[in-house]
Structure formats: C-alpha cells, structure tokens
Amino acid sequence: MRSFVPLFLVGILFPAIPAKQFTKCELSQLLKDIDGYGGITLPEFICTMFHTSGYDTQAMVENNGSTEYGLFQISNKLWCKSSQVPQSRNICDISCDKFLDDDITDDIMCAKKILDIKGIDYW
Template identity: 75%
Template sequence: RGGSPSVAAPRSPLRSARWSGFRCHHWTASSSRSGPKRKEEWICTIFHSSGYDTQTIVKNNGKTEYGLFQINNKMWCRDNQILPSRNICGISCNKFLDDDLTDDVMCAKKILDSEGIDYWLAHKPLCSEKLEQWLCEEL
C-alpha cells in the first residue's frame, strides 16, 4: 500500500520543476469523492511517497510500487513479478515511470475512489495538518 512514509528529496531538480507546474495547475483532486480536501494535502502526500520523481520504484512487503504515485503491482497495474495481478487500472506498471502523467492520474483517481487518500501511508502522519508549506502560488 502506497509506499513508505519517508522518501528522499527529488533526485532531479528538472523532474521536480516539471511536476511543480503540474501539481499546482492541473490536478483536480476535488473531482474524486474520497480525495484530499485541499490541493496542498495531495501535493504533500505525493512528495513524501515518491519525492516527485516519476522513476521511483520501491519494493514494499512483497509488492513493487511504481512512479510518482507509488502504484503497486499487486492490485493496480501488471508487471512480470506478480502473476496474476488484479490490474484494476488495466495498465503496465512501467507506464507509471515515464513523464506522461495522464495514465498515472487516472489510476490514482481510481485508487482515491476505492481506498481514499490514506492508501498512501505518508498521508496521515505527514500530510493531514500544518500544510502551509505546500500551498501553490497563484499566477
């Protein structure tokens, strides 16, 4: 489930910069009934799950978690490690390692609708209060 609560800072400033623009202007978590109440809650959770690095892979309790949203191969995507995977999102896990976040966001929204934001283990201890540092700057 959702990766470890602490992940190192982003490996590449460029990756972080790309995600920074996306995170503040394109993500509409409010469209998910069980999503975070505020955008900054979501931004904090993703930072602590993957460090905003789309190429993050984490082995966790017999599962492998992929990409920005740390989506696992047991339930949500398929790879050659766990057969059969439930593959609820109907996608190869490797698609979560590229910089096209469209399919990542679609799957993350399915997870939010099914499991809620606490699927990501970083959320409750690190991102449920005192979120001022995660506010987006308005242009």
C-alpha cells in the same frame, strides 16, 4: 575486457533517460483537476506525493513482495500489471511501467480509482 566493450557501446547508443523531477508548482498545474477529488485537497496530494516519491516519475520502491511505481507509488499487487506479480488484479488496467514515464495522465486516472476504492489511506 571483451564484455566491457559491448556494454560500453550500449551505454553510448542508448543513453539513460533521466527521470522527471517535478516541482511543487509544476505538479500543482498538472494536478488541478484532481483538487477536491475524494475530498482530498491539492496541497494534501502534493504533500503525499512528496513523501511517497519525492516528485520523481521513475521512483520504484520494493514493499512486502510488491513494487510501487511512479509519482503516486502505485503497487503492482492490485493496481497495475508487471512480470513480478503476474496474478495482479490490475484494477487500473495498465502496465506498471507506464507509471514511470513523464506523462502522468494515466497515473492520475489510476490514482482516482485508488481514491474511489481505498481513499487517501492507501498512501
């Protein structure tokens, strides 16, 4: 019972931050600068994001010893830094946790790097 009280207090004092669940229309506005990047149309990006993350900014998926983060499901094996994979190449030069917030500016910048290096086949 004693361990329940502190846990209960933490839950009250620090409520969970809900994930941002984007709609297609919201994403279309936010991603209009990426339309045509790497030869990929905006509808292709929107469809890909639906199938990878369900438009959820806090989506995290375990995949073959790595974790994929955020809307674009960016892997900590190559693209971002996490404590799970300290030897990551961190090509996007960013902490993976940054892909879990509602500001997708850095997500888009990393997605462009991924497109430059791997193309749409990454997803």
